[in-house]
Amino acid sequence: MRIGELAERAGTSTRTLRYYESRGLLPARRTGNGYRTYDEDDLRLLRQIRMLQDFGFELEETRPFVDCLRAGHPAGDSCPASLAVYRRKLAELDGLIGQLADVREQVARQLAAAEDAAGEAASPRCEMTGP
Amino acid sequence: MRIGELAERAGTSTRTLRYYESRGLLPARRTGNGYRTYDEDDLRLLRQIRMLQDFGFELEETRPFVDCLRAGHPAGDSCPASLAVYRRKLAELDGLIGQLADVREQVARQLAAAEDAAGEAASPRCEMTGP
């Protein structure tokens, strides 16, 4: 199949495919007229890449998976290098989530304090206002 | 004080201060020779900006806080517009953290499945191996 069909079947753009090729990730054969040609295996590679991209993996991080599939393994994550990437990514995600949770807490505290200050200003010294 | 001193006291760079000025966020007075001049109030504005930046706020999101301080309020978050930014940011953070947690789970599942598959291949059909 040609680049347009592959792009459509993978839910992406031809520009993306040419970009992947320029990065050496998804090279293409060529027909006599210079058109790129792909087969079903390429579609599998591409789907593997897209799945990881959707997870937020960088392109370079998808390379071990692609290499693994190209080496004939049944799945992109059947190789130790791919598992290593999974593990690094998990650690990275945990770190990031933790950081964001910290920031979230700090922002929440700032908001609460600012709202309190506003309430104070609106009705100051509410204590000792009873009979 | 001049730009170098302000940058140092706020723990940032002169390039950053010129950038903020170009964005209209932190304009500077000038001395006769064209040098930028800042005072303690500018330092307060700058510290407000840097704090929010450290939280991951975009520059534009810090503008309401700066305007609030410049309007004479005691704190950058003493104004409704600032509180609105806080709230938007909280929602944004919650969404982002949720997304990342989802991805983390999916990656963890992929990893577990791949590890299982590797174990299967190493010692297939472990069931029914007893006496």
Next chain:
DNA sequence: GTAATCCTTGACGCCGACGTCAAGGCAAGG
């Protein structure tokens, strides 16, 4: 023959918050 729809390469644009270099001005100390 010609219009429509593919395809090709090349190259600039984008986004955010600056880093970094270039060329030159101003002030102070020795």
Next chain:
DNA sequence: CCTTGCCTTGACGTCGGCGTCAAGGATTAC
């Protein structure tokens, strides 16, 4: 006078993953 160390503006570079033209060739449909 000369060096040192501030300061000025201007402009290009960074990072990732593409989007979006531009100019032209190939194939198919009518």
